[in-house]
Amino acid sequence: MKLLPCLVLIIALFASPILHAKMVSGINVPGSIVVNQQSLVLNGVGIRSKFFMDLYIGSLYLVSIQSELEKVLEQPVAVIRLDITSGMITSDKMADAIKDGFDEVTDGDSVYLQAEIDQFMALFNDEIMDGDQFTFVLTRGKGVASFKNDQPQGEIPGELFRQALIKIWLGDKPAQKSLKQDMLGQ
Template sequence: MKAVGSMVLALGLLGAATLPSLASAAQVVAGVTFDDRCEVAGQSLVLNGAGLRTKLILKVYAVALYLPGRDRNPGAVLAQPGPKSIHITMLRDVRGRDLSEALVKGMVANLSPRELVALQSRLDDLHATLMSAGDAKKGDVIQLDYLPGSGAHIVLGGQPLGKDIPGEDFYQGLLKIWIGEKVSDKDLKADLLGLSSR
């Protein structure tokens, strides 16, 4: 009886030890490893999902979404308070203008006319900030962080780009590029929301 009890205890401890790794594992996408956690504004964020952005048959970039808590519902993700982060690793060289225009176009496609009017000047700021970085090279890492009270904080290779773009509404618009209703890549949306069975 004592031996059985010891075995049950050992199995319980083993299960407890392996549970965190199952719940929060790093992900590898096209050779890019995204850690299970990152820190933004002094808060630890968890990896919600990661995937690959392709255009035709070309691999453009690997991307990951980090949140205060995991969620599969896009509306709930957008409504989560606190810092958030999108990590992009370029898998090929892309002209700065092409990257900027693709992101702005993806954002505009998911905005209502009223939202577009409210965000237009900040969209212009996003375009100018991305253009100031020049062309994106294979291996470049771009972070789009949301800092509460400050706004969208854009980082390239560990160096901040331009000034933070204010407004939680603006960052929600950024997230909609990948998890909005009119995304250009539904498989990638599913990956970032942790819904993919691939």
């Protein structure tokens, strides 16, 4: 009889990563990732859509599950991952959307972050295709490291820039409210 509880525990431990992974619009979103030897869990995932078209899957990974922006900003490391699901996304459209996002989160006064924003915008100069994946590793007190399809793109230092980038998806004026709610697991 003691064998049954042990068997259930073993199955639960092995199945746990599988159960937490999600399939969203044909994209397998892992339940956890490791960044700089730090294990992060999937906080939430959602779809960014516009005019009834899915553009990308946005996922948020944190050290511990959080449902409020303030708690996300306090995390030592956070990852925002964008899986492009539409050929309608071009480098120009992505750059415009990111620029609009920074304008929203800074109430149109992004001058104090302009050097960092320009550096970040340059990351989108190369062609963007359906299936591309952008990963932004946001380290508290340091800034943002960007990867495209697991290849390093660059690093942008600065805590204020890190916070502004997070707020594009999770702030008071997010890119899409339903995506914010999904990424925060609400």
